[in-house]
Amino acid sequence: xxxxxxxxxxxxxxxxxxxxxxxxxxxxxxxxxxxxxxxxxxxxxxxxxxxxxxxxxxxxxxxxxxxxxxxxxxxxxxxxxxxxxxxxxxxxxxxxxxxxxxxxxxxxxxxxxxxxxxxxxxxxxxxxxxxxxxxxxxxxxxxxxxxxxxxxxxxxxxxxxxxxxxxxxxxxxxxxxxxxxxxxxxxxxxxxxxxxxxxxxxxxxxxxxxxxxxxxxxxxxxxxxxxxxxxxxxxxxxxxxxxxxxxxxxxxxxxxxxxxxxxxxxxxxxxxxxxxxxx
Numbered sequence: 183x184x185x186x187x188x189x190x191x192x193x194x195x196x197x198x199x200x201x202x203x204x205x206x207x208x209x210x211x212x213x214x215x216x217x218x219x220x221x222x223x224x225x226x227x228x229x230x231x232x233x234x235x236x237x238x239x240x241x242x243x244x245x246x247x248x249x250x251x252x253x254x255x256x257x258x259x260x261x262x263x264x265x266x267x268x269x270x271x272x273x274x275x276x277x278x279x280x281x282x283x284x285x286x287x288x289x290x291x292x293x294x295x296x297x298x299x300x301x302x303x304x305x306x307x308x309x310x311x312x313x314x315x316x317x318x319x320x321x322x323x324x325x326x327x328x329x330x331x332x333x334x335x336x337x338x339x340x341x342x343x344x345x346x347x348x349x350x351x352x353x354x355x356x357x358x359x360x361x362x363x364x365x366x367x368x369x370x371x372x373x374x375x376x377x378x379x380x381x382x383x384x385x386x387x388x389x390x391x392x393x394x395x396x397x398x399x400x401x402x403x404x405x406x407x408x409x410x411x412x413x414x415x416x417x418x419x420x421x422x423x424x425x426x427x428x429x430x431x432x433x434x435x436x437x438x439x440x441x442x443x444x445x446x447x448x449x450x451x452x453x454x455x456x457x458x459x460x461x
Contacts, residue, residue: 192231193424195449200233202452210240211387213400215342215377215407217245217314217358220274242386244341244377245271248312250386251339251376253279262309265330267323267361268316268341284308285326290318294325304329313365313373314341315358328368338365342377344407348426378402379411401448403427405439418442422450 203210212224219227221238228236245268252264258281266272266286276283284305294302302322308330316323330336344357362373376382387393399418402408403425412419423429424447431437432444 192233193447193449195447197232199449199451200236204235209391209393210236211242212236212240213242213378213383213402213411215244215344215358216347217243217248217271217341217377218269218317219243219245219271220278221246222274223271242383243271243275245275245314247376247380247383247386248272248314248339248341249275249279249281251374251382252276252281252310254386257281257310260309261307263305263307265305265308265311265327265336266314267319267327267365268312268314269318272312272314272341283312285323287318289323289326290320292320292322294322302326302329304334306334308334308336310337310339311365312339312341313358313362315344315347316361319361319364324364324368327365331365331369331371338369338371338373340373340375340377342407343375378407379414381415384411384415384417399442405432405437405441409439409441412441413439420445420448422447424448 200210214224221241221243224241224243225236225238228234228241252258258279264276264281264283266283268286270287273283273286294300302325304326311327311330313327331338340362341358343359343362345359346354347357349355366372384395384398388395395416399420400408400412401420401422402411403422405421405427409419409421411417419441421427421432421441421444423444429444
């Protein structure tokens, strides 16, 4: 499982390294906490980057994880709907599992009536609220989610809790932790988290493919999601320094998250560059 893309560009040597891994008989899965795209959306992105031999079934976005969680919990059998704070990726994945929803992009331009006596009427059949990264989040969506959770006891589900994200290569941007934090703040509830470092995707791989988690290595560039996903769930972990984490940050006394190995990038699988990390 790994990350090999920096924004909208591919790290040099990645296609050749992936081909070598496949020829060596390794299974690969691509895991992202970004919920704005579905697996089909990421497949298009991969194709555009020249990674045409990656099937959608090998891509695990947190939008897919949210839909898989609802599928595993038999949510559809309840006859309830989902309210979405998020973008099209979540909606596309819910369509694939046949779970009805409202909100998402459809509510991006809405404003509640906050005049005298104003109230926001909600659909009483909402049984879950999914909160994913939403560049068009607004007060209407926050209030709708608040009412569903506080008044209708809807389940609160978060795709991930990432504090910051990398929308551009110029700076860090507020991540889904800010959207989830807004809903935590008005409900007093903690969400069920389905993205990294939650174990849900590992449990799905075990049940779907019969994989042994002790033989999985998680490769990623973030300590608090990628490496923690590995260390918390019984996987080996390899931190790559080709993204957001520097060697200085990794080796800092303030850092308590320790990968099994670290290297400059994933190409180190076929070199002597992977360094064991002392506990």
